[in-house]
Structures are given as C-alpha cells and as structure tokens.
Amino acid sequence: MPPIRARLVRAKGRVVRALDRVVPAAATAVVHSSPDLDDSVVALLREAPADVPVTVLCRDPRAVARRADALGLPRPRAVPHQSARGWWAYLRSTVAVSTHGLHGCLPRPGRKSTVGLWHGELGKAIGAFAGEGPRHFDWVPVSSPLSRSLRSAEFVLDPALIHVVGSPRQRLLAPGPDRAAAPLPPGRHVVWVPTYRTSVTGAIRTDGDPEALRSELPLDDPRLDALLTRHDATLWFRPHPAADQALPPTGPRVRRATNADLADLGLTFYELLGRADCFVTDYSSVWVDFLLLDRPMVAFCPDLAAFRSGRGLAVEPHEAWFPGPVVTTAAALLDRLDAALADPRTGAEVREHRRAVLHTATADPVAAVWDRVRSEVGR
The missing domain is CATH 3.40.50.11820 (CDP-glycerol glycerophosphotransferase, N-terminal domain)
Structure with a gap:
C-alpha cells in the first residue's frame, strides 16, 4: 500500500x-x-x-x-x-x-x-x-x-x-437438503483457479512472473480441447477477483466462472467447486478447501521460482505440501490433467494425509x- x-x-x-x-x-x-x-x-x-x-x-x-x-x-x-x-x-x-x-x-x-x-x-x-x-x-x-x-x-x-x-464457505461444497443442484452442461467438470499476477483492484501489485504464466497458458491449445472432448469435460476458468476479469483466448470447452457468470446459473463458486471432478490452481488457498472432496488436483506453476522469491508462500516446500503434482509447463499440465480425469483415485493417498493434517474441525x-x-x- x-x-x-x-x-x-x-x-x-x-x-x-x-x-x-x-x-x-x-x-x-x-x-x-x-x-x-x-x-x-x-x-x-x-x-x-x-x-x-x-x-x-x-x-x-x-x-x-x-x-x-x-x-x-x-x-x-x-x-x-x-x-x-x-x-x-x-x-x-x-x-x-x-x-x-x-x-x-x-x-x-x-x-x-x-x-x-x-x-x-x-x-x-x-x-x-x-x-x-x-x-x-x-x-x-x-x-x-x-x-x-x-x-x-x-x-x-x-x-x-x-x-x-x-470455514462457512466450505458448507457450500455440498448443496443443502432444501437446495437443488443448479443445472450444468452435461459431462465432467474441471475448475481452474489461478491467483493474480497483477492486481487491478485493492492493493495494486505484481507477484510472480506474469509473462511466464501467459506464455504457458494452454486455454486455447488444441491439445486441451482434444483432452476435454475425450473426457466429455468442461473447464471453468475463474480469474482471481483482484485480477482483470477478461479471459485470454480460449477453446470451445472453456467457460469463465466469475461470480457474475455463475450467478446467471444460480450458483456460487463453491457450489461449482463442489461439482468439480478435478481442480487446477497454482498458489491459491482454495486447494485446502477442495481437499474435503477427495478429488484429484494439479498445481500449474510456470513461475514458481519467481513467486517463491518474491511474494512467497505460507507453507514450503510447495511441491511437498500440495496434494497433487506441481508442474511448470503446459505439456506437463495436460498430461497430469488427463491422468486425473482418467482415474479419480489418482493421488488419493497423498490427499488423505494432507486432509488429516489440514482438516480437523468437527x-x-x-x-x-x-x-x-x-x-x-x-x-
């Protein structure tokens, strides 16, 4: 500030x-x-x-x-x-x-x-x-x-x-008995939640390496579209609320998931998250809450070294704490995402250990x- x-x-x-x-x-x-x-x-x-x-x-x-x-x-x-x-x-x-x-x-x-x-x-x-x-x-x-x-x-x-x-938001991961699940496109769902690299609201700052992220971001990559088509999946990309809300170029199976977009479907973000078959993030704390669902996740961190030496992370090493693979290239991300959608038990043992440490509330x-x-x- x-x-x-x-x-x-x-x-x-x-x-x-x-x-x-x-x-x-x-x-x-x-x-x-x-x-x-x-x-x-x-x-x-x-x-x-x-x-x-x-x-x-x-x-x-x-x-x-x-x-x-x-x-x-x-x-x-x-x-x-x-x-x-x-x-x-x-x-x-x-x-x-x-x-x-x-x-x-x-x-x-x-x-x-x-x-x-x-x-x-x-x-x-x-x-x-x-x-x-x-x-x-x-x-x-x-x-x-x-x-x-x-x-x-x-x-x-x-x-x-x-x-x-x-945390109260965690309650929205499962619909309550008096709330029917809102309709979503048929098939499976991947939710991708990057944190911001350059904020445009609140405290204006740049963290990590925005260019490294842009250069590897595969949202319009034909390989991603082929992967999503093969698994009959939709990818929901959620820009951080402090970041520019415009989407970069995307393929046909990628949809934006801001609060306004989801409200049009009658959903909150955590209600969408609760229906995700797989979760992709980088340094966002949302992965801690997603652990409650015991579903695969992947961390896509092309600028890990820059983020680590600049803004820094709450628990290190990130590669050890994150309950899934941490990758730095688009090719590696697509490989890991393919494996996660093919087998929902991918990484289950690691998730079980992290959940036992990070979720003890009753x-x-x-x-x-x-x-x-x-x-x-x-x-």
Whole structure:
C-alpha cells in the first residue's frame, strides 16, 4: 500500500475507533466481504438467525440484491459500507463479521467485537509475512491447528482467539437438503483457479512472473480441447477477483466462472467447486478447501521460482505440501490433467494425509459463527 494511502487508512481508522467508543452498541450485527456477498457470507445468510438484525455492508447494494435474487437468497438489508448509513450500521453493531476487516481492522472498544472470516488458509504469504501490519479480530474460524498457528503469525493475533471449527464457505461444497443442484452442461467438470499476477483492484501489485504464466497458458491449445472432448469435460476458468476479469483466448470447452457468470446459473463458486471432478490452481488457498472432496488436483506453476522469491508462500516446500503434482509447463499440465480425469483415485493417498493434517474441525462452521454472534449480541 502506498505510504500516503496507508496514512489515510490509519487516520480513518483512528476516527472510526474514536466514534466507536461513544456510539452505544445495539443488538445488531453487520456482515462484510470483499468482493461483495462472497461465498462465506452467502453461506451465513442462508441460515441467518431471525432474532439478530443483520446488515450487509457492501460496495454496491443493487448488485447485492441482484446476486441474492439469482442465488435464491432473501434480499438482505444492504448499505454502502463507506456511506454515512454504512458507518452508522457499523458503529451501532455489537458484532462486525468481515472477510478482510473494516476500518483499519483495529480492536473495537467496550463490548463490541469482530469476527474474521479470512477468505483462505495456507496460500500466498499474507499479513506480517508480506510486510503488512497486524489485523485484529476477536474470533477467527480455521480448519486445523496448523492454520491456527499460521493465522496467529499472519495477523499478529493471540492464538486463543482462533478456533478450529472450519470455514462457512466450505458448507457450500455440498448443496443443502432444501437446495437443488443448479443445472450444468452435461459431462465432467474441471475448475481452474489461478491467483493474480497483477492486481487491478485493492492493493495494486505484481507477484510472480506474469509473462511466464501467459506464455504457458494452454486455454486455447488444441491439445486441451482434444483432452476435454475425450473426457466429455468442461473447464471453468475463474480469474482471481483482484485480477482483470477478461479471459485470454480460449477453446470451445472453456467457460469463465466469475461470480457474475455463475450467478446467471444460480450458483456460487463453491457450489461449482463442489461439482468439480478435478481442480487446477497454482498458489491459491482454495486447494485446502477442495481437499474435503477427495478429488484429484494439479498445481500449474510456470513461475514458481519467481513467486517463491518474491511474494512467497505460507507453507514450503510447495511441491511437498500440495496434494497433487506441481508442474511448470503446459505439456506437463495436460498430461497430469488427463491422468486425473482418467482415474479419480489418482493421488488419493497423498490427499488423505494432507486432509488429516489440514482438516480437523468437527463443528458446523456456519452454526459456530452464528453462535458466536448470538452470544455477543445477547451479552
């Protein structure tokens, strides 16, 4: 973050904190995510308690309403988080639930508290490992003791505030009993989730080697189309929310999987992920959640050396931790993808070991978050 912007963020945080001391809390909660209405927030709103008034803080209330309609959610009360109404909703809330934190992510005074739904575990170096300042949350859900240790170090946070209950977004990997699966094209499905190399929103930065990725990206390669045709498969390519959302040239069996694209199908991203036969990524933490499905995955990392020496990764070596092959060329990716689609048990033993380490939660993560909110609101 540029120094001037960082100073402005800190100054705004101090103003909000001063106001937070004098504005009395009401028995309400606010929920915020970046991007608006992400999958963890969708999972929470599907089971929002009737006895706790909840306001969604967002960039675009109209877009939130459209997304809620497309996903079959009751329209939430949504206000712009940087508006006077958004500030007031935050200041009056007893609990603020957020993926990234609000208003500097500082401790709230008195009986007000925060829940931190960070959007992933064990991916890129973040927080203190990326030279950022501490983030304060009073209650953070994670999936394993290892994630608790890392989150504590990333946010400079007391590990006693971090709880191994799983993450709400993980609930969307399987449709609930009252939600029918949305129709998808027939056949099998591959989901590909690269992280950004150059961000265009939020903190503007470049990680890894964008040209190395572009030069090896096989989305319009006839060999990929032949492979997908042979396995009767569709490849869903999801640009990182911070990256340019335009697709590079693609073949006929490749489809884009942004939130807007999937909302047209009545799906969230994690609902699509739950129906994937194979998963491709690089350094995205989504692979940790995909482990719950026990299906093959491949890491495509043409710029591994550059990413490792620059941004860095949360757990190393990446080749040892990732529960599948890590490849650096398009040819190797196609070979490994072919093997994974041919035999879903490919790599099962490695996945079993990683799952035993990275998923030890036995709680219902959505219920755990709402239990925390209720307990704070009811105090």
